[in-house]
Amino acid sequence: MNPQNKKRKKQKLNPEAEFRISLDRCSKTKDLSAAISLYESSPTPTLSLNNLNSLLYICSNSLTNLETRDLAIEFGFKLFDLHRSNNSSIFKPNEATLTAVARLASAKGDGDYAFELSKSVNKYALAPKLRTYGPALFCFSDNGMSDKAYEVEEHIKSVGLQLEEPELAALLKVSVESGREKKVYEYLHKLRAAVRGVNESTAEIIESWFKGEKAAMAGLVNWDEDEVKEAILRNGGGWHGLGWLGTGKWIIHRSSVASDGRCCACDQQLTCVDIDRAETEKFAQSVASLAMEREVQSNFKEFQDWIQQNSEYEAVVDGANIGLYQQNFAEGGFSVSQLEAVVKELYNKSNRWPLIILHNKRVRTLLENSSIRELVQDWIDKRILYGTPYGSNDDWYWLFAAVKLKCLLVTNDEMRDHIFELIGSSFFLRWKERHQVKYTFIKNNLKLLMPPSYSVVMQESGNGSWHVPLSGGAGDESFRSWLCITRQGICENSIISAQVSGAKEITCP
Numbered sequence: 001m002n003p004q005n006k007k008r009k010k011q012k013l014n015p016e017a018e019f020r021i022s023l024d025r026c027s028k029t030k031d032l033s034a035a036i037s038l039y040e041s042s043p044t045p046t047l048s049l050n051n052l053n054s055l056l057y058i059c060s061n062s063l064t065n066l067e068t069r070d071l072a073i074e075f076g077f078k079l080f081d082l083h084r085s086n087n088s089s090i091f092k093p094n095e096a097t098l099t100a101v102a103r104l105a106s107a108k109g110d111g112d113y114a115f116e117l118s119k120s121v122n123k124y125a126l127a128p129k130l131r132t133y134g135p136a137l138f139c140f141s142d143n144g145m146s147d148k149a150y151e152v153e154e155h156i157k158s159v160g161l162q163l164e165e166p167e168l169a170a171l172l173k174v175s176v177e178s179g180r181e182k183k184v185y186e187y188l189h190k191l192r193a194a195v196r197g198v199n200e201s202t203a204e205i206i207e208s209w210f211k212g213e214k215a216a217m218a219g220l221v222n223w224d225e226d227e228v229k230e231a232i233l234r235n236g237g238g239w240h241g242l243g244w245l246g247t248g249k250w251i252i253h254r255s256s257v258a259s260d261g262r263c264c265a266c267d268q269q270l271t272c273v274d275i276d277r278a279e280t281e282k283f284a285q286s287v288a289s290l291a292m293e294r295e296v297q298s299n300f301k302e303f304q305d306w307i308q309q310n311s312e313y314e315a316v317v318d319g320a321n322i323g324l325y326q327q328n329f330a331e332g333g334f335s336v337s338q339l340e341a342v343v344k345e346l347y348n349k350s351n352r353w354p355l356i357i358l359h360n361k362r363v364r365t366l367l368e369n370s371s372i373r374e375l376v377q378d379w380i381d382k383r384i385l386y387g388t389p390y391g392s393n394d395d396w397y398w399l400f401a402a403v404k405l406k407c408l409l410v411t412n413d414e415m416r417d418h419i420f421e422l423i424g425s426s427f428f429l430r431w432k433e434r435h436q437v438k439y440t441f442i443k444n445n446l447k448l449l450m451p452p453s454y455s456v457v458m459q460e461s462g463n464g465s466w467h468v469p470l471s472g473g474a475g476d477e478s479f480r481s482w483l484c485i486t487r488q489g490i491c492e493n494s495i496i497s498a499q500v501s502g503a504k505e506i507t508c509p
Contacts, residue, residue, distance in 0.1 A: 015043070020051065027054050032062040036075055046086055047079075049094065055079055056100035063107045076104040095126045102135040111139035115152060128159045134167060141170035146178045165195050169202040176209040181218035181244065184209055188466070189241060192458035197469040203483060206468060210250040210485050219244035219464065228462045236280075236434075238273035238459040245464030246487045254505040255484040257477070261454030263467060264508035265484040270454035270467055274406075274434045275427045283423075283431065284404045290422050291396035299389045300396065307401055310355075310383060315346045315437070316402040318411035319358035319385075320394060325412065326441065334362065336372045341446045342410055342439060343384075353384040354410070357398040360387035395419050402435060410437045410448070430455075456480065463490055481505060 013021070019042060026035040035058045039047075047055070059076035062068040080101050084091050093101075098117045105114040115136035121128045133156050140149040149171055156163060163171075168191050175183035188206070191198060198206070209215050223245055231240040255265035262269055275283065291300045322342050323334040339356070346354045356379060363385065366376045379385035386401075388394040396419065402409035415432060438449040456477065459467045468483040484506075 023051060023054050027058055030058060030061050032058055032068050032072055032075075036071075039079075045082060047083065049092075049097065052079060052083055053094070053096045053100065056097060056104075060100045060103040063103065069107065073104050073108050076101065080104075092124055094124075095121060095129055095132055098124075098126075099129070099132045099135070102132060106135035106139040109139065109143065111136050111143065111145065111148060114139055115148075115155075118152075119155065122159075128161060130156065130161050130164065130167070133161070137167055138170050141174040144174060144177055146174045146180065146183070149174050150183075163190065163194065165191065165198065165202060168194060169198075169205055172202070172209075173205045176205060176212075179212075179214045181214060184215075185244060188458070189239065189460075192239060192460075195458075196456050197471040197480070198458075199471045203468065203470055206483060206485075207252055210252055210466075216249050217247060219247045221247055225462070232462060234277055236274035236276040237271045238455060238457065240460060240462065245462075246490070249488045251486050251488055253484045255482050256480065256505070256507045257454065257467075257482055258508045259453070259478065261452075262508070263482070263484050265506040266465065266486050266490070268461060268465060268467070268486075270459055272434055272451060272453060273430070273455040273457055273459065275431050279427050280403065280406060280431075283427065284400065286423060287396065287400045287403055290419070291400060294419075295392055295396060296389065299392060303386070303388075303397055303400070304404075306386065307404055311405055312352065313355040313384075313401075313405055313407055314350050314352050315354035315408040315410060316398050316405065317342060317346070317354045317356045318394075318398050318409070318413060319356045320362065321411045321413050322439065323358075323362075325439075334366070336366065336375065338441060338446075340375065341441075342448070343379075345446055345448060346408075346410070353382055355401060355405075356385045357394050357401065358385060358387060359392070359394055360390055363387040393419065403431070407435070408437050408451075409435050410439060412438050463487075465490060478508075 019038070022038050023035065026032075026038060035055055039055060056076055056079065059072040059079075062072035080097075084093075098120060102114040102117040105111070105117065115133075118128075118132045118136055121132060133152055137149055137152040137156075140146075140152060153163065153167075153171060156167075168187055172184065172187040172191065175187055191202070220243065223242070228240050228242060228245070231242055232238070235241060253265040255263055257263055257270060260269075261271070274280075288300070288304060317339070319339055323336065323339045325335070325338055327333060327335055343354060343356065346352075363376065363380075367373050376385070386397070388397050395413070395417070398409065398411070399415075399419075415428075415436075420428070433455065434451055436451065440447050440449065456469050458469065461467075464487060466483070466485040468485070470481045470483070472480065
């Protein structure tokens with residue numbers, strides 16, 4: 001053989017490397033039988049943690065197949081118990097190990113052991129993950145063990161994790177099946193806060209509750225309408241959270257919602273849901289605290305005091321964003337005419353002047369221009385123009401003002417820059433959806449793009465009705481399906497009373 005060919009000859013892999021390659025192949029194809037044969041042919045029964053996790057992963061992925069389910073459970077537990085007993089002093093499973101074995105325990109119907117495994121992340125100083133708690137939660141839910149399912153939820157919250165739709169749907173399901181109306185109400189609201197639209201399986205759980213006799217009987221006959229209205233206002237609209245209202249049979253329809261927010265089944269008006277008062281105040285304090293860290297404190301404190309004394313505005317205008325819009329051409333600069341058009345349009349809509357936020361440096365430059373000096377000075381005299389100090393970032397100023405005053409914010413800024421990443425609040429996107437007004441100029445004609453007339457979130461009305469958006473249809477909201485759930489008799493003049501109860505889905509004309 002040619003010496004050169006000998007050098008090129010592939011070196012023989014050691015047994016460990018060959019085992020790993022074969023195991024990866026089994027993992028890729030999810031071949032449990034091949035994986036077991038590979039393990040049994042191994043000269044050493046004790047595996048590295050990585051290889052152990054691969055085998056446990058194959059076992060947990062074989063649970064959905066009835067032909068391999070029992071074998072997967074038996075072999076998986078055999079592996080885990082062997083490694084734990086043989087290396088009790090040094091064996092340190094990671095989160096993936098515990099999750100895989102918890103899934104095996106759940107498949108075996110042993111929710112208690114699955115829960116113990118998930119809680120042991122603390123024992124091994126591991127970062128908890130929601131997926132580790134899922135097996136116990138789903139096991140208890142599937143077996144109608146509501147109190148134990150609630151216990152898992154409490155532990156999940158105690159370690160700082162947030163439930164997502166699958167876990168909330170499981171808790172809702174076990175609450176429905178055990179007829180616990182207060183818990184059903186609680187989990188409907190948790191779903192409302194967690195997701196924009198529910199998937200089909202969750203929708204079916206919701207429908208199953210409202211079709212039952214327990215749901216028909218649950219609720220207040222008389223309630224304080226003023227208290228309900230105040231609760232809706234306090235919560236930012238779209239829900240009151242005071243419990244079931246009314247009694248009697250529920251009418252459920254699959255419906256669509258018109259562009260103006262009107263339900264095509266019951267004719268009720270959906271609302272644009274804002275963050276609640278407490279969240280708004282918390283948001284304003286968060287923005288102020290971050291601004292004080294990064295701006296000259298005395299300057300921003302002065303602005304906070306100024307806003308406190310001048311709180312009549314219904315809109316805040318990002319002056320730089322509007323003035324520099326589409327000005328990236330040779331003769332482009334700062335367009336005061338564009339800014340003026342926005343200011344006038346906002347005044348015409350509400351009969352109130354907006355607050356313009358602009359750098360002091362820019363304000364002085366504009367005042368030096370004789371053709372626009374009078375206009376800019378008029379804004380200053382009317383106290384509708386605030387010049388931010390030199391060296392400041394005006395983003396902090398217009399954002400704080402809009403949040404603190406609970407008003408509209410006119411800007412095309414997508415708010416993805418560094419300062420907005422610092423905020424990182426879960427309700428920031430919801431706040432933007434409700435408050436941001438975008439704009440465009442087409443052939444010098446202004447068009448303000450107002451916030452949507454309604455929010456695509458689960459809504460609870462003041463008369464006790466519910467509207468639940470389903471997932472999908474995000475490209476065109478007119479195609480999105482909603483669950484319209486009302487008490488019999490509430491919508492006497494609606495399409496529901498027009499003998500359409502047999503319709504598969506109601507759409508607007």
